Amino acid sequence: MRQLNGLIKAMESINFNSVAVDAGIGKATFYTNPEICERVESLREQQPQVPNTKSNQAKGKIKD
Secondary structure, three states, X not given: OHHHHHHHHOOOOOOHHHHHHHHOOOOHHHHXXXXXXXXXXXXXXXXXXXXXXXXXXXXXXXXO
């Protein structure tokens, strides 16, 4: 999925919610496509702890 590469480059947190929103798909897609599900889980486990910039911006912790 190209969306995964975009999230990685943007240093966004990779999880089912973020990928589904970015790809414009429902989370049920992950459960009907085991390959995508495994890929998201693998990347999520490998990813260092990345600050959630969107929630931090909403809380005023990070300025644009």
